[in-house]
Amino acid sequence: MLRKIAVSDLTLGMYIHEFCRPRLHDPFWTQNVERELCDEAVLQRIKASIREVWIDTRRGRGPDERATILAEACSIPYKPDTAPSSLDEELIRAKAICGRAKAAVMTMFTDARMGRAMNAEDVDLLVEEISASVMRHPHALISLSRLKTSDEYTYMHSVAVCALMVALARQMEMSEEQVREAGVAGLMHDVGKMMIPAAILNKPDRLTLEEYEAMKHHPEAGLKILQDTQQTTPAVMDVCLHHHEKIDGSGYPHGLKGEAISLFSRMGAICDVYDAVTSDRPYKKGWDAAQSIREMASWKGHFDETIFQHFVKTIGIYPVGTLVRLKSERLGVVMEQGEKSLLHPKVKVVLSTRTRLPCAPKVIDLAHADEEDAIVKCELAADWGLRDIEKLWAGEAWV
Template sequence: MLKQIAISELRLGMYIHEFCGSGIHHSLWKNGFLLQSEQDLQRIYDAEVIELWINIRRGIDMDTCAVNTQPVSIPDSQATTVATMAEEISHAVTLCMQSKAAIKRMFADLRMGRVIETGQVTELVTRISESLQRHPDAFISLARLKASDEYTYMHSVAVCALMIALARGMKLPPQLIQDAGVAGLMHDVGKAAIPVAILNKPGKLCDDEFETMRGHPEAGAHMLHGNPLFSARVLDVCLHHHEKFDGSGYPHKLSGSQITLFARMGAICDVYDAVTSDRPYKSAWGPAEAIHRMAAWKGHFDEKIFQAFVKCVGIYPVGALVRLESGRIGVVCEQHEKSLLTPKVMVFYSAITEQTIPLCVVNLAMALPPDRIISRECPARWGFRDIDHLWSGLSAGKSHFD
């Protein structure tokens, strides 16, 4: 029986039947083989394979993997210095400003028919990746705080960071992590071909405008085609990040395994940042509300990849307003490295007395007496405004990326 898996699921003891669209020389493996050596596994990683078919009758399946059949650990070459949340936010503000300016120039160059400065793309992705390694929450959480008129440019920056985090969480090899970041940064580049009046329209698009907007994936793939910096994976994310797992997306109505691993990843990262961002015509959802709603969209996303995404950003991502069992209300300010249910929460209000209380960070993994999250809360329900300044330490009510 054949089964398609992602490279992150490959284990010693599996029987490899066929590789999917990789750069590997298929003649080396044409008869299939049982994966028994770490050297062969390393060669597959080096060949940048993304997906493959295994025969679970001739080798082990994911469900029967033993403890000692873990994938080879391939070190990420990025910086490994650890920073506190506050330290990395200060770095991330500058990096967000520089990234926004770079993407803005890139879009302007594309509109004028100029060639993209590819070295700048690589440098940006590397710097964003280094920020995520110093602290996994800071840059991703900060990029969400874009103003509505910054969306076109900052969305690309945010999706880049989300793609890197997701690829790293899925234990993809370093080159594929870098490629995921480039794909995220460039996924909406086709919007450079869309009239600015449509991109920035404050109201709902009419049918003709919406149809024009739907042309941006093909426009983006066309812009990047032939540029040696951008791999086939990057072009594919440009073209197919609006496909849905059930086949109801666009532009080609692909479904299931017809959609590549990277495009399935891109679809999740794109939607999460879109719905958690203020837009000219729509207010942002809270990050926890977004995770909850996206989980309910059956057929929209690859469920396994969505679960991996939730592990990266959290069930209660940074910035989520939550109520604790103790009656205190606060904002999630940092994730726990190993537990999705025990983040750090900055409490500031009592739902029992309906009064503010002294600011206090509660580490739910170590709280004494024990406390836990019992619900997501809507800031509007309590009349709270600009609560993101509590966890970020930045001033409320302004753009931080100008």
């Protein structure tokens, strides 16, 4: 599996796939690519010259092996850190996870397209890392993965749906094994798109009716890929095949209705659509997160209503990053969900609606007993001339 790591984590025994730097005429930067790192002098020159490098963990040591070996030596199972962290702290960690996850999904999906079996251990480790981030802070990675660019959509969409499925399963108080399986299902739900012609998959305009019909074959294509991966569970395969089914029976590929659709597939349908409509595509701008919730709630017969209610509790009526107008005639950006009420999140005020001038940034907790301010409505950043609003809540992670 390909992983991008900082050179500070580079050690002997790792297999270099590519340097994260422009190709130079110096033969050093070509002779030392695609090879196992065995020379301390080469290691030190790399560390002195560049910041990041791609490694192939299938052909050499991985960055987590040292921790794993130490844990095994102490007879203690190696587990990722799940201690709670602040949004600011977890956003930085989530940015690194998103980078690694995108590279890993690209590798796995490329393997699928080339007819090679996917490594089930790689899938499990990636889901474990995403799940740990969701446990540390339930909104950081989910919110950050929403900001994907259109050219990385196919891969980051799978990462986002994985995180949403994990968070939703936890909100529904599922067992740890069910949470893990939900995450794997989210990660693998669109693997069949690798069998769709690139001209259709990457088309910068809306699909024609014929192209859309071709795209609708990706669930069956994905099922075939997963059937060839012997360690894939029936539940994961079912989500891959049926995440486009609708409660009223108008979905595809089999027109299943109501509870004939599995629980995980009903969950997957919601997570898949939410990330799709909030993401920028070449032919359309993504909806605001809060707008997406309102629109999805109005689609009668599309989703399981009980699961959708759980989903709203998972991400909030006003998801992180939502621009809101306050009773005090100020605009603010939602920073955190309220612990007891979905209607009272923490908001960073940024602009006066009367003067249209910036305010001194200040985070207010609308759930605090002494706080009299309240949300009046959601607003669109473009209507107020606000650009890169993501910087206001994602901070360094957005840079």
